[in-house]
Amino acid sequence: MLSRVAESLFWMSRYFERAENTARFLDVNFNLLLDLNRIATLESSNCWIAPILVSSEKACFEGQYNEYSAQTVTDYLVFSRNNPNSIRSCISLARENARSVIESISSEMWxxxxxxxxxxxxxxxxxxxxxxxxxxxxxxxxxxxxxGITDNTFSRTEGWDFIQIGKYLERADNAARLIDVKYHMLNPENERALDPVHGSVEIIQWMAVLKSCSALEAFRKVYLSKIDPDNILRFLVLERTFPRSIAFSICSAQEALWAISGSTRNRYANNVDRLIGKMESELSYTSVEDMHYKGLHEYLKELENGLMRIGEQIHLLYFAYHTPKIEPSDLSDSLPFTGLGGGRAGWSQSQQQQ
Known part of the structure; x- marks a missing residue:
């Protein structure tokens, strides 16, 4: 398979997943305000800062808008052409990638x-x-x-594997960011900094976290008792049967990478397989207590940085047309949407501008 085709399939899948994640989070945020009977305070910055924090676009957003409100956040995350991670931008980039390899995808997908x-x-x-x-x-x-169309019309070739890799890396990264932001905002230690969260209101907030990952019903089937933050953390990070958990996403991306390279559990063929295999193994033996001992924010940041390095190594191994430095000097120059501070790599844009 040509590296150009593989890269376009990878980013087509990743941008589509990113658009869906953004749409779901915004939808849940609107419904959360309704559930909390806070329509009168719809313009409150505390209600609308979370979607921006999840996308790591705080500095860019504040450079264009003066306040956090339903109107400004929706405009930035849905319509803004200046935001490469807005829904409109993501679908436009996904379509451009699909158009560039239209002969490699099914007519139904296009x-x-x-x-x-x-x-x-x-x-x-x-x-x-x-x-x-x-x-x-x-x-x-x-x-x-x-x-669904892709599942039913695309042959299980290397192209399929790159589509899966893009989807699951994006999904894992989005889940890590969401948990990091929402867990921090709902942490009792931060009650003085934000509106107090007690009783039924707290339950509604935690239910919104699950809904943001389409996980509420699946969570209820596993944990029948009262919604507990640690159980939510355990489910969204470590549950291997739920397709939107971090552990499931990493395992699925690993399987697709192994299918391409021929790596096995006892032997890795390249550095990207080593990195994702190490991450999968660590998740297998991690507990919620381990996360708290290390510090949840630090743990999730380390996970996000690991995903960033995996994305960089995928590019260097399968997509790059030259031989750049293996490790970028600045982590913000790595994978789009996963770079620190929302940085976007030059290499990810090269084929978009063709």
């Missing part, structure tokens, strides 16, 4: 991604503000349909 692209071009901010539920549902359903 039709679905093209339909969503044109739908987004026709939607106005006023429509989203008036009916956010219908809009975000459309984005999520379009992503599910695209993944």
């Amino acid at each position: 039709e679905q991604i093209n339909n969503l692209y044109h739908f987004l071009q026709s939607v106005t901010p006023q429509q989203v503000q008036g009916d956010p539920y219908s809009f975000y549902k459309e984005i999520k359903n379009a992503s599910h349909l695209f993944q």
Whole structure:
């Protein structure tokens, strides 16, 4: 397989997953405000800063907007062309990647991604503000349909493996960021800094964390007792049967990488297989107590940095057209959306500009 084709399939999948994750988080945020009967304070910055923190776009956002509100956050994360991680930008980039390898994907895949692209071009901010539920549902359903079409029309070749790698690396990174931000904001130690969270209100907030990963029903089937923050952490990070947990995503990405390289559990063929194998093994023997002992924020940051290095090594091994330095001097120059401070790598943009 040509490296150009592999890279386009990887980023097509990753950008689609990113758009769906953003849509789900914004949708849950709107519904959370309804559940908490906080419509009158919809413009409160505390309600809308979390989606920006999850996407690591705080500095960029504050450079363009003066306040955190439903209107400004929606405009930035849905419509802004200056934000490469907005839903509109992600779908445009996914479509461009699909177009560049249109001969390698099925006509049904191209039709679905093209339909969503044109739908987004026709939607106005006023429509989203008036009916956010219908809009975000459309984005999520379009992503599910695209993944279902891909499952049923794409041959299980190396191209399929690169699609899976992109999807699951993005999913793991998004889950780590979400847990880091929301767990910190709901931590009792921070009650003085934010609105107090007690009783039923706290339960609603933690349910929103699960809904942001489409995990509420699956969580309830495993943990029948009262919603507990440690159980939520255990489920979203370590549960290997749930397809949106970090552990499941890492295992799935590892299987796809091994299918390409021929690595096994006892022998790795390259550095990227070593890195992801090490991460999978550490997750296998990690407990919630270990995370707290190390510091949850530090643990999740280390996980995000590990995903960043895996993405960099995938590029160097499979996509690069030259031989750059193996480790970037500045981590912010690594994988898009996973770089510290939301940095975007030059190499990730090279093929987008073709």
